[in-house]
Amino acid sequence: MCGIAGYASGNHVDLTSAIDVLLSLLVELQHRGQEATGIVLLTKNGEFRQLHARSLVSNLLFKTDVIREKSEEVFAVLGHVRYSTTGGYWDSVVQPIIVGDDDFKVALAFNGTIPNHKRVMEQVCGIECHGKNVKSDTESLALSLYHVAREFKKDVVEGLKELSRYIIGGYSVLVATSEPRIIIARDPWGFRPLAYALEGDELYIASETGALTTLGITNWREVEPGEIISYDGKSIERTSFPVKREPAPCIFEYVYFSRPDSVFNGISVYNARYRMGEILGREFPVEGDIVVPVPDSARIAALGYSRATGIPIAEALIANKYIGRVFINPPITRLKLAVLKYGVVQDIVAGKRVVLIDDSIVRGTTMKYLISKIRKSGARKIHVRISSPPFKCPCFMGIDVASRLELAVWRARGIDDIRREIGADSLNYNTLDGLVKAVGLSRVCHACFSCSYPFNGVTMEELEEMVRR
Ligand code: SF4
Structure with a gap:
C-alpha cells in the first residue's frame, strides 16, 4: 500500500516550513504504512539529502533537526511511509530511494507492487544491471528508470513512458530529478490513488485527497490513471503513458485502505463504505440488539447496516490507538497485536445479540480473537457481517498477501467452516455485485x-511465478 507525499515550490522556500508541510502530509497518510518513514530534500542546486527512521513519522521528527539547521534553498521535499509488499520488512529498502551519480540523480517514492520487476530491469537495463541483487520492486524500478531516462537525455517523463511498455502491476510514483524537477504519475490501470494541488507556485502531493484537505487544501485534483505530471517550479506539464489499459482502480481502497474523508476516482470513500453497509443490511439482515463496528475501518459500513436494519449502533469495541493497523503489520507481529488491540465494553454487550460488522476477513487473525473476547464479555449471540466478499486470491498490486495459503478462504472448506473457525453464530459477506x-x-x-x-x-499462477523469480 504505502503513502507518498511531496511539496515543491518555484519561489524561495524556508527549509523548515517545507519539512513541516511534508511531515504533516505524511502523518495524515500514516494509515497507509507504519514500518518506516523516509524523506528526501532536493535543493535548488539539484543536490539531494536523505533521512529515514524505522516505524512512524513521529520517529523521524526529531531527526530532522540535522537538516533544518542548514540554510539551503530547497526546491522540493519528498516523503514516504512504508508498508512492505516485496523485499524484507522494517528496514530493507527505505524510500524515497536515490540512484545515480554526480551527473544525474533520481529520487523515487512508490506505492504499489510490480510482480515482474526483475524481468523489467533485465529487459531495459541489460548488462548494466546484470547481477544486481535488488531487494525490492522499488529498487528495480528506480534503477530501471534511471537507466532508461539517461538514454532519453535524462528525461524522466520519457523514461516512465518507456517503462510502462514492460511493467505489469500497480505504481503510483513521485520522482525528483537533479534538474531540479518533480514528476508524479499513476499507472495506466490506476490501481493506487494519487492527488495534487497547485496553489500559486506551490505544488502539494499526497497519496490521498484526505491528507490534502486536512491541511486546508481543497482545490486538489486526482492524477488520472495513466497520467504523468511534471513540475519545474514554473509550470505544470501533463502527458500520458503511451500504453492504454482499461482502468482498474483498487476496490479494496474503498473497503479498507483509504481514509473515509478521501475521494478516489471521484467517489467519496465514506459514501461507498456507507452504501456497502446498507446493501449488506438489506441482503443479510438478522435479529440483533446492537450493531457493533470493528474500529476504525468498519465504522461507516456499520452506520449503513444500522440504518438499513433499524438496529441501533453501539461502540462496544475500543481500539488501542497506539497499536495502529494490525493488517498492515509484518506477519511476525500481527498475531500479538491482534490479541492486544481491542478492548470490549462489557456493559454494552452482556446479554445482547451482537451484529459485528467488519470490512473484510483476509487471514482471519483478528476476527477469531475479537469474537472470543466479546463472548467472554457475556454476549448472547454474535452474528458477523462483512462489508466485502470473501477474500479469495492474493493481490499483486499493493497488498502483502502473496500466497493463497495465507487466506482464510483457502484454509477452510466453505463459509460455514470459516464461521466455525472464528466462532461466530452466523456469518455473511457482501456479494461482489453488492460491493x-x-x-x-x-x-x-x-x-x-x-x-x-x-x-x-x-493468470494468478503466472503472477505468482513472477513474484517467486
Ligand atoms: S487485487 Fe484486490 S487489493 Fe489488489 S488491487 Fe485488486 S482490488 Fe485492490
Missing part, C-alpha cells in the same frame, strides 16, 4: 474477490 454497486464505478479491480486479474489473460 461494485456500492462503489458505483463501471470498471474496477476486484481480483482479490474474483481471482480475475486485469492483465489481459495473465
